[in-house]
Amino acid sequence: MSDTQHEKPMNDEEIRTDGGTDTGESFRQRVMDNPKPGAIWLTVLVLLIAPELGRFVDWMLALGGGIKFIFDGFVAAPAWIGSNFEDSLGFVAGAFATDITALLMLFVLAALLRGYLPFHPDTRLGLDLSRSRRVWFERGFLTTVFAAVTAVLVFTPLGALLRNEVGFYVGVLDSIGDMQTLISRETIPNHGYQTPAGDWEGTFLGLSPRYAWLTRFLLVWVYAAVFIGWLWQGYNVFREHYRAMDWTPRDDVIDRLRSHSWGVFGIVVVLGFIVLALFAPAIATYPIQENVYQPYAEDSEFKYFNEESGEVEMAHHGDANLDSRSQGEGSGTVSINEYDEYGRYAPLGTTPSGEDMMTHIAYGAQTSLTIAFVSITIAVFLAMLLSLASAFYGGIVDLMTIIGTDTIISIPIFVLVLMMSVVFSQGDVWIAEPMDGGFLLALIYAFAYMPGMWRSIRGPSLQVAQEEWVDAAKSYGQRPLAIMRKHMAPYVMSYLIIYGSLLIGGIIIVTSALSFLGYGVTEPTPEWGRLISDGRNAVATESWHVSTVSGAMIAIVVTGFNALGDGIRDAIDPQAEANATGNAGGGA
Amino acid sequence: MSQQLASSDSTTREKREKLVEVRDLKTYYGDSGMFGGPPVKAVDGVSFNVFRGETLGLVGESGCGKTTLGRTLLQLEDATGGEVRYDGTDITELNSDQLYEWRRNAQMVFQDPDSSLNDRMTVGEIIREPLDVYEWETPADRRDRVRELLETVGLRPEHYFRYPHQFSGGQRQRIGIARTLALEPDFMVLDEPVSALDVSVQAEIINLLEDLQEEFGLTYLFIAHDLSVVRHICDRVAVMYLGNIMEIGPTEELFTDPANPYTHSLLSAIPAPDPTDTAERITLHGTPPNPRYPPSGCPFNTRCPARIRPPEYEHLDDEVWQGINTLRDVLLERKRADRSIRERIRERLGRQTRFATVEETYDELFGGLQIPANAESSIEQIVEHASNNDEEAALDVLTEEFGSICESEKPEYHTVSETGRKSFCHRHDGEHRQPSQVLEERY
C-alpha cells in the first residue's frame, strides 16, 4: 500500500485508489445513470445465446431434473417413514409419523429461511418478544404457513392445477430444448454414406465425415471461447462502470491469477474439460443413444456403402460395432482418425466393444464432472460447517469432530471407497441407479473425502476464529451463525477451493481405479477409467489407442485441476497478503 | 482534561455515579477439568468501580490479565466468580437474550486495527453491522448513519465503499471506533487502542477519543502498558499484577507518590522526565510467575523489592536474598513437576535426569557469596532436604526461616490517601515501615 507513515485523514491521496467519489447509490441507480455499456454487453450476450438457445434450455432442464430428483427424495421421505410405522404399528401411527416427519422437514426449511422474512410477524401482532423467543416464534410462524400451503396443495384440486401448470411450462421448455441449435448434429451432420461414385450423401455440405465432424468440433471450441470471453468482458464492464467499490481484495487475487501462467494453464484445461462435458452431444461423433445405449433400436439403423456388394445397405450400430472392435491382434481395430468398414469415422478410434471412442470420451467427461462436482460440493459444504462450528465453539465440539473424522481418516481412502461401493452396489439401493452408480459414488466420495478436507482447513478456521473481528462481532451481539458466515467462512473458503480443486484430480483417479477393478461406474455409462481397463490388454497391439487416449485425458485433466489449485493458492498467497496488511498498518 | 478532573476528583468522587461496579471478579481459563491441571488464574479476584464519565486506566505488564479483565467486563469471557454490576444489574447473570439487549451499552475498541476489521467487508458494511444486528431503523437510515459516523471519526462519507486494506493503521482504528460508536454506547473498553500505531498517529487517535468522550459523555476503561499515555488521558488508574489490582487511585497522585511497591517499580522503569532526578532505578528480577501457579500470600512476593523480611535477616545481602528467592522457585517447580516413573528409575540408578542436582543449583546461586552463619546453616538444611527429594520439607524450612507475612497471608486493600487511593500491600498495615521508606533504604 502506498500510504505514507503519517496519517492525514482528510487527505485522500493516501488512499490507494484513484478518485472514486461514489457515495453509494444503489446498483440499479448506477445502471440507470449510465446504461450504455451494460446494454451493449447484454445485447451481445443475447445474440450469442440465441443460436444455441435450445442447448442452454437443455442444461437448465438437466439442472432442474437434478433438483427435482433431490426434491422428490425429500417429498417421499415422510410417506416412506410413515409406511414403515404403519407396517409395525398400524394405520393411525403411520399417518401420524408421516405428518410429524413432514412437519419436522418444514420446520427445518422454516429455520433456514427465517432470516429472509421481510418483516417481524410478532411486532405486527403487537407482541414484544425477546430475541430468542422471537426466533422461535418466527420459525413456528413460517412452519405453519408452509404447512398450510402444503395442505392446500395436497388436499385440494389446487395442487393438481399447479402440477399441470408447471408441467405445461416444462413442456414449453422441452420443446424449446428440442429446437435445433447452430452447432448441432442436425445442422452439421457428419454421418452419411458414400455413393458408388465416391461422393458423400447426408453429410454437411457433402464433406467427408472427417471434415464435417471436424467443422462441428472446431465450431464448438470457437463458440465456447467467445462465450467465456464475453462473460469475462461482462465482469470487466461491471467492475468498470457499475461496481460501487473502486477496488476489492478480490481484484488483486484475480490479477495475480491472471499473471500466473501455470494457473492460467489450469484454468484453460479445466474450462476445456467443462466445455467437453457440456457440449458432449455436439462433440460426440454419433448420438450416444444409437451408438452406445441402444445400438439395436430402430433409430440406430443407418445407411452405408457396402464395398463388396457395391450397394448402399442398412445396418444397426450394434452389428457394425461388432465388426469394429479394437481388441488387439486380429480384431477389426479402428484406430485414431480412421473409418470403419461401415463408413463411420472415428476421430479417436473405437473401444474394445466397437463403440466410438470420441463419444465415450465426451460423455465420460460428463460422468467425471458430475461425480466430482456433486461430491466436492457436498464435501465442501460439510467440511465448512464442521470446521467453522468446531473452531467457533472449540472445546468439546472440536474434540468430537476430531474423534469422528479421525476414525474415518484412519481407513485408507481407497479401501473405504471400495468397501462402501461394494456394500451399496450389492445392496441394490435406489441411489445406486442414477448414472449406473455414479451418483452413489459421488455420495461415497463426499463422505470419504470430507474428513480430510475438514482437517486441512482446521488450522485456518482456528486461526480466523482468533481474529479480533470475530470478538468484535460477538461484542455487538452478532449471532454465531452469522459470525461464521460473514466473518469466518470467506477466509476458509479460499482454502477449500484450493483443496477442492486438488481433490477433484484425486477423485477422477480413484473413480478410474475403481472402474479398473470392476466397481464404481458400470456399463453402459461412459467412464474414462473403464476405457483404460478395457483396453489395457491391447496396449502393445494396434489397438493401443484405447488405454492411451483415455489415460492421457485423465492425466491432462488431473494436471489441469492441480495447476488451477496451485494458481489459486499462489494468487491468494497468505504470505503476500500478510505483507500487504503489514504495510497498511501505517508503520505499526 | 485529565488534570482538571483529577484535581476535582477528591471532592466530587463520593457524589459521582457508579456506572460499573466490579466485585471480587475472577476469570480462570482451562478449568474444564478435561485434562486436569489447575486453571490459569488470569483475573484473580478484583474489585473496583468505574464512575460515569471518567476514564479509568488499567496498566500492567503484558500477561497480567488486564485484557482478560476488560473482555470479562464485556462478557467476551465468562467470569468464573464474582460480579460485574452495570448500572445496578449483574451482567454475569444475564441470559443470552438479556445479554444481547445489554451489549449495545458497552463496546470495545481493539488493540490491533489490522485484526479488528474484517478486510473482506467494505468500511460501510463493517460500521453498519452493529446497526443491522439491532435492526436499527430502516436500512436507508443505517446507511446515512454510517456516513455520519465516518465524519464523526474524521473520515469521509465516500469511504463507505472502500476496503480496510486501503487505509493506514490510524485510519483503520478510526473505522473501528466508528463501529463502536454506532450503537451509542455509554461505556467503552479501549484495549491498548494506540499501541499498534505509529507514534505520530497515536496522539491524533487519543485526541479523537477525548473529543468523543466529551461529545457523547462516554465512560472509558483504558487498558494500556504505555504509562505516559495513561497519565495523559486517565482520571484514575488501576495497576494490575498477576490477576490482582495492586493499587488504584487518581492518576496524578499515583504517578507522583506511588504507594505500592509494584507501582514504584513500574514507574521507575519509565525514563525520568527530570534529568536531575537521581533516584535509582528499581530493577525487577525474574519474570512474573506462571498464573497457573500464583504464589501464596501477596502475588508480588516473588519479585517484590520491598518484601517484608524476617527481622534477623533484614540486612542480609541483596544477592543472597535473590538466591533464596530463586531457590524457592526451583523447589516449587520441582515439587510441581510430575516426575515420570522412568525418570525416578534413572534417578535411583544414579543417572542424570532433566533436573539439575540441588548441589549444582546451590553453587550457582550462592557460590562466592558472603553468607552469615545463621543463614548459611538454614540454607544448607534446605539443600539437604532437597537432595533427598523431599521438597516439601525443604520448603517448610525455607518458609520458616526466611518467610514472612508476604508469603503467608494475602494483603488487604489499605486506603493510603484522602482521595481514597487503595494499595494492596502488607506494608500499609501500620506494623511495618512504608514501601517508599524501605525502597529508599534498599536502593
Ligand code: SF4
Ligand atoms: S505485601 Fe509484601 S510482597 Fe506484597 S507488595 Fe507488599 S511488601 Fe511486597
